[in-house]
Amino acid sequence: MNRFEVAFTNAGYGALTVVPRLSLNASGGQLLVLLGSNGAGKTTSLRAAVGTVRTTARTVKLDGEELSRLNAWQLARRAIAFVPDGARCFANASVIDNLTGALEALRPKATQAERQLLFETVFDLFPVLRERRQQLAGSMSGGQRQMLAISRGLMMEPRVLILDEPSAGLAPKRVEEVFEALGRIKAENNCAIVMAEQNVAAAMSIADRCLILSEGHVVTEGSIDEVRNDPRLRVAYLGL
Numbered sequence: 001m002n003r004f005e006v007a008f009t010n011a012g013y014g015a016l017t018v019v020p021r022l023s024l025n026a027s028g029g030q031l032l033v034l035l036g037s038n039g040a041g042k043t044t045s046l047r048a049a050v051g052t053v054r055t056t057a058r059t060v061k062l063d064g065e066e067l068s069r070l071n072a073w074q075l076a077r078r079a080i081a082f083v084p085d086g087a088r089c090f091a092n093a094s095v096i097d098n099l100t101g102a103l104e105a106l107r108p109k110a111t112q113a114e115r116q117l118l119f120e121t122v123f124d125l126f127p128v129l130r131e132r133r134q135q136l137a138g139s140m141s142g143g144q145r146q147m148l149a150i151s152r153g154l155m156m157e158p159r160v161l162i163l164d165e166p167s168a169g170l171a172p173k174r175v176e177e178v179f180e181a182l183g184r185i186k187a188e189n190n191c192a193i194v195m196a197e198q199n200v201a202a203a204m205s206i207a208d209r210c211l212i213l214s215e216g217h218v219v220t221e222g223s224i225d226e227v228r229n230d231p232r233l234r235v236a237y238l239g240l
């Protein structure tokens, strides 16, 4: 099923509370997008969800199983992948070494055949990575590094994939490629995807549901159609 549920209160830094309360959920085969302008609290919310930002109470469940006490690393081992913003990879390592590193960390017992299959899966999603598998990540374009960062997350065959602004800094064509791949991951792997985005139009083209944040508060949560057809939201928050 892959039903992912998170709720937390008082996400923030030191004495500063950025997101007083938030709950979100996504089921397998569904993509939830968090929208909101700069500083709205999208990154803080995603990081609070995986436990790398302070909260006062946090519950995390996957198919009803209580995972609230697990940290980001332990969640990753439970197939809940977090791909942070900034297309982070090891710049001085090749594409294949970046992927192998993620595999070693998350699935050290994977057999050679399993590794090969996983590499082929991500190379089918992002063919440019196959062509450039010996290239140093740091010498690739932002779009290619984003594809690699997502692929590192895919090494754990995620049941839940959490992404922070995967389109940031990418040329429109690359955004299209990345989002098309996310659509495939969602559908083919029955993965639940939660994604923060500022690229409203592109995000809404692949999302099923949307949550809008403004200054740390949830303005609305609903299906893409509901949100798209609400003139108040369109003008005030979506710039559509």
Ligand SMILES: Nc1ncnc2c1ncn2[C@@H]1O[C@H](COP(=O)(O)OP(=O)(O)OP(=O)(O)O)[C@@H](O)[C@H]1O
Binding pocket: 013, 016, 018, 036, 037, 038, 039, 040, 041, 042, 043, 044, 045, 198
């Ligand atoms: N490490 C930090 N320490 C203190 N305050 C922070 C920290 N990170 C973010 N903030 C503050 O929290 C608020 C929300 O930031 P956050 O990064 O969550 O927003 P965002 O919606 O992801 O914005 P963007 O679209 O720019 O990525 C901002 O006011 C920001 O200044």
Ligand SMILES: [Mg+2]
Binding pocket: 042, 043, 044, 085, 164, 165
């Ligand atoms: Mg952010």
